[in-house]
Amino acid sequence: MNVLVWLKRDLRLHDHPALTLAAGLGPVLPVYIAEPSLWSRPDASARQWEFVAESLADLREAMAGLGLPLVIRLGEAVEVLDRLCRQHRIARIISHQETGIPADRARDRRVEAWAQGAGMEWTKVPQPAAEGDPAAQPLPLPAARAVPGVEPGAVPGTRALKLAPDPCPHRQLGGRTRGLDLLDSFLARRGEPYRSALASPLAAERACSRLSPHLAWGTLSGREVAQATAIRQAERPGGRWTGALAEFRRHLAARDRLLRGPEDGPGLSDHGTGAAGLQAWAEGETGLPFLDACLRYLRATGWLSFPLRAMVASVATGPLGLESETAGQELARRFTDYAPAIHWPQILALSGGPGGQRAPNPVRQGLRQDPTGGFTRRWLPELAAVPEAFLHEPWKWPEARRLLGHRYPEPLVDFASAPRPARKVPARRVEAAQLVLDLQAALPCRAPPISERKS
Numbered sequence: 001m002n003v004l005v006w007l008k009r010d011l012r013l014h015d016h017p018a019l020t021l022a023a024g025l026g027p028v029l030p031v032y033i034a035e036p037s038l039w040s041r042p043d044a045s046a047r048q049w050e051f052v053a054e055s056l057a058d059l060r061e062a063m064a065g066l067g068l069p070l071v072i073r074l075g076e077a078v079e080v081l082d083r084l085c086r087q088h089r090i091a092r093i094i095s096h097q098e099t100g101i102p103a104d105r106a107r108d109r110r111v112e113a114w115a116q117g118a119g120m121e122w123t124k125v126p127q128p129a130a131e132g133d134p135a136a137q138p139l140p141l142p143a144a145r146a147v148p149g150v151e152p153g154a155v156p157g158t159r160a161l162k163l164a165p166d167p168c169p170h171r172q173l174g175g176r177t178r179g180l181d182l183l184d185s186f187l188a189r190r191g192e193p194y195r196s197a198l199a200s201p202l203a204a205e206r207a208c209s210r211l212s213p214h215l216a217w218g219t220l221s222g223r224e225v226a227q228a229t230a231i232r233q234a235e236r237p238g239g240r241w242t243g244a245l246a247e248f249r250r251h252l253a254a255r256d257r258l259l260r261g262p263e264d265g266p267g268l269s270d271h272g273t274g275a276a277g278l279q280a281w282a283e284g285e286t287g288l289p290f291l292d293a294c295l296r297y298l299r300a301t302g303w304l305s306f307p308l309r310a311m312v313a314s315v316a317t318g319p320l321g322l323e324s325e326t327a328g329q330e331l332a333r334r335f336t337d338y339a340p341a342i343h344w345p346q347i348l349a350l351s352g353g354p355g356g357q358r359a360p361n362p363v364r365q366g367l368r369q370d371p372t373g374g375f376t377r378r379w380l381p382e383l384a385a386v387p388e389a390f391l392h393e394p395w396k397w398p399e400a401r402r403l404l405g406h407r408y409p410e411p412l413v414d415f416a417s418a419p420r421p422a423r424k425v426p427a428r429r430v431e432a433a434q435l436v437l438d439l440q441a442a443l444p445c446r447a448p449p450i451s452e453r454k455s
């Protein structure tokens with residue numbers, strides 16, 4: 001029986017239950033479909049596609065080593081699957097289960113309707129969980145035979161997908177090899193100060209695992225990352241490692257819970273309010289230096305640590321008054337690691353969900369997390385002349401009139417009098433948001449962004 005394995009956010013060969021199942025049934029045709037209708041959504045971006053394209057090239061090479069050509073097609077899922085199944089006498093399709101936004105689910109419903117009409121069996125298997133059955137080992141490389149004679153097809157470029165230019169000079173690069181290098185260096189060296197470094201913009205870049213795009217697009221499985229961490233824990237490295245590794249596993253478990261939680265996320269049909277603050281916020285031109293530095297860093301790298309994501313999101317939906325969907329879409333496009341099942345519950349939780357989060361004050365955050373201003377100055381060169389004492393509040397600088405309104409904007413909001421957001425959250429979203437709040441409450445860097453409340 002010829003079996004088609006439909007790859008989506010699982011761009012690897014290792015620990016791949018769908019591929020393992022297929023390999024046991026007969027010759028395999030692994031296919032990735034670049035779907036224009038999904039890549040034209042307002043939460044998709046060229047930086048995400050470029051990461052995926054690099055991961056596909058890496059996967060293609062790894063599969064070639066096993067004699068298994070990776071097939072890549074540009075087109076809508078139903079048409080591509082229909083054509084491949086007819087041309088190559090496919091009897092069954094196997095893929096992983098996904099949590100996603102309504103657009104993904106609508107696509108899945110169309111594929112289900114087609115499969116039913118065509119008499120095609122489509123089996124969806126769960127992605128391996130990071131935590132759960134401790135005896136369940138990551139799956140080894142499958143010994144698969146290929147369906148012969150399939151034209152492999154090229155990896156489409158961003159132009160073919162009509163993605164807008166999205167310069168991201170410090171973006172993380174895709175491919176499993178890079179993911180494994182990050183995992184090794186995190187567990188061997190970088191991760192020791194993980195707990196204390198999360199909130200610091202300078203330290204987090206190195207002390208966080210930086211595995212998120214690899215987990216989001218599946219070049220590594222959560223289970224293999226958790227298992228490698230368990231092996232490191234068994235070595236009892238001691239000192240700060242003990243807390244760091246336990247905390248890291250807790251985050252992997254939180255990811256699992258969100259991926260298995262209620263599917264949610266907005267329809268993404270709403271392009272937002274067009275509020276005047278949107279562009280300033282998105283470009284890092286709000287006049288609040290630490291916030292702007294974080295936003296510009298995100299634009300250039302595609303990544304921010306958890307506490308800083310929480311700050312930029314809650315300032316947007318709180319004091320700046322942006323719609324959560326608008327702000328969430330803007331952030332989603334900037335994140336190379338965009339994962340709807342994680343992203344949207346976070347956005348909802350930070351925009352007035354259970355517990356009604358109040359935005360942290362970026363001035364206070366700047367003074368606390370970047371006291372000498374190294375990070376802020378790096379991303380805001382126009383503040384070079386501002387003395388350290390005024391860097392996070394340049395409007396208090398006696399010579400501010402030389403700067404504000406010319407080379408750097410006046411602050412967009414007066415933070416001291418910013419209102420608390422109050423939005424009604426639909427009941428079906430509450431459970432997902434609550435998971436996020438549980439995690440936030442337990443974060444070691446309690447201090448800054450999320451738990452801070454102004455009197």
Ligand SMILES: Cc1cc2nc3c(=O)[nH]c(=O)nc-3n(C[C@H](O)[C@H](O)[C@H](O)COP(=O)(O)OP(=O)(O)OC[C@H]3O[C@@H](n4cnc5c(N)ncnc54)[C@H](O)[C@@H]3O)c2cc1C
Binds near residue numbers: 210212256338347
């Ligand atoms: C507003 C907002 C939006 C977010 N959007 C995304 C997103 O689109 N994609 C994404 O992967 N993460 C998202 N996160 C969660 C978190 O910020 C990132 O996973 C993390 O910063 C990625 O860096 P890292 O890989 O170095 O994480 P580490 O701290 O090293 O954690 C390891 C892994 O655990 C998972 N993880 C970490 N924190 C969380 C969390 N709070 N909830 C669920 N899983 C977590 C991630 O897969 C991460 O790669 C968001 C957080 C906020 C506040």
